Amino acid sequence: MRVSAAEGIDAARAVKMIGYADRDILKDSLGLILAKTPEEKAAYEEAFELYFKRDDLGAQDEAESDEQKRPWQQQQGQQGGEGMGGSGGQSLGQLLEQDDRAALATAMEQAARESGIENIRFFTQKNLYARRILDRMGLRQVERDMEALRQSGTPEGLGRAQFLEGRVDQLRDSVRDFVERNLILFAKGETEKFREELLKSARLSNLERRDLDRMRVLVRQMAKKLAARYAKTRRRRLRGQLDIRRTMRRNMGWGGIPFITVWKQKRIEKPRVMVLCDVSGSVAPMSQFLLMFLYALNEALSDIRSFAFAGSLIEVSEILEKEPVEQAITKIMETIGFGSSNFGNSFADFEDGWMQYVTPKTTIIILGDARGNRTDPRTEIVSRMSQRSKRIIWLNPEYKSAWGTGDSDMYRYAPFCNLVTVCNTLRHLERAITDILEDAV
């Protein structure tokens, strides 16, 4: 969630106006200013709860009967003199004995601030920060006192030590909870960003199932960004050149006095994209993501036709358009996926069914490893595709060193392609598609 300085100022003004008295209203007001999408609202609410939650210290102790507490409080009255010189006005020991939860909570927060809790980033730091907070609250002194009481040997001293120990344990738990909450609050964004960066440059075929959800979000964002950028360039106008003929005609009604000027506009082509995606067994882990990206791109661009092939080729535009992403991918993989690939056959299918729709404005993108299991590569069809289309771009998930080895026909197809490039991370994919969209302008 990004909050600008101006929004921060607004939030401060709102708090000044509303006050802290009503928690719900405060929450609503800040939400109005800080969170600007439904997702952000959810994140905001979570953060608000975490930040402003101050659970009663040792609340589980509430059930404890008054009789149990009273003897210590009475004794405390007598022994109050031997207070343990803490940092604040009241020592931690006293606070614990009096069970003053509000004061304890305040002391804890102050100690946390002093120990720089907002810098916590990793869960391994949890104990470190908990210890620091307890130290600052004066736990060492209490421990020493407890030891002294135990040494004294009197039953009263032992009882008191025991009582204090129970309280200290509770305090430890509370502090640990507190640190944990802060870890979630401060570290979540950082670790997630880190993870996302990692995912973007990881090889798609190496990704694990548990990353799928996150990948889906990333892929979506990427496609959306590309679509937005492309929409902007499409509307770019060429200002500065007057279209005299149309201006004259437009202003005929005013005797040719040019009240309304008409400017020459550059019409910008929509890219017509056809994507042929290999879904055979050899690239199966990869094609999941390719299809995902295809799906997102399909949502973003209007004029795109998608095909999937392994042994043969089918059009999948409709499936991608109508089904939600999960089902679409499963359906495609079920229909045609996982078989051994036959590029020649698939290209022949394409020529039979869809070559007629390829125009000189069409960009054809082929995603595949060009491994046709030693079947006829039918390069002549690719040559015809190249003649009919604006260009062919081949994105290959294999490293360049593997091209042409074994049954790879990459170098036999390469002469007919305008661009052949390695593409096996999300970042590669983004760059390749950006180039396609930009060139289409």
Add this chain to the structure above:
Amino acid sequence: MNDALPPGLSPLQSIEQVDQGLSAAGYIANRQISTAIYMAHHLQKPILVEGPAGVGKTELAKSVASWMKLPLIRMQCYEGLDESKALYEWKYGKQLLYTQILKDKISSVIGESDNLATSLDKLHAFGDIFFSKQFLEPRPLLRALEEPTGAVLLIDEIDKSDQEFEAFLLEILSDFQVTIPEIGTVGAVVPPIVLLTSNSTRDLGDALKRRCLHLHIGFPDEKLEAKIIASRVPGIDASLLKQLVSFVQQLRALDLKKVPSVSETIDWAKVLVLLHTSVLSVDLVRDTLNVLLKFEADIEAAGKQIAGLTHKARADGGVAA
């Protein structure tokens, strides 16, 4: 910006008052909505209202206007909307006439000078009103700024407009002023209450969002919806009200293309009242389902479950099956 209350707007003293005022105007608001209106007024910020169609985004603006007795100025956005339609337009015809008049009177302006330089000097000295307020045709945005008592400005479906237009709105949203190149900057007499609505058909720019309070109105819960219906369809029977609200709430839980929104619930309530219904029956629901659902596929999908839903609705309404 002044934080002081303008004297005419005292009804906005507390959030409860906003709540009461809106319900007096026939709009049942939840606390978030009232808080948003309250803050919008005091912080002088526009509100961006997002939410599914038919939950009362536009209605909110209308109700605020009628409650505060301010004129409502509404601007519907669409693709291709530009500043000449949103902000101002020159009155070309009158300008043309003015040039004709000027042409006739030019000799009296310039006088007897025979020298080109002196006649030009005289022409420059002559006050030029060609581009002046007299020839300005104010459009919604400018009208909202010029309203002497303040106004409620509703910029409806901002997501339908172009990105350029969004950028153009920034000045008016943050400073309540607009710049007309030929004249200068026009500021608001009284800052209007601005509401922008969006159905999220596209993502709005960060710059725009940053300048607004963001209010998300979702579907109301059962209690709130019942209150809304009771206020909009006054003659409705309490038991029927419970039944139909329960039915609609269940319908929303189904997997539909377009779930019924509040406005559709209101329509349906009106239909049922018109048909003198007191108890929902399966046949009646089936016959009137097209008021609630607007897609053939949805009607078909829901049609299979009508019996169960109606039964549950009747139980919730306290009617014996």
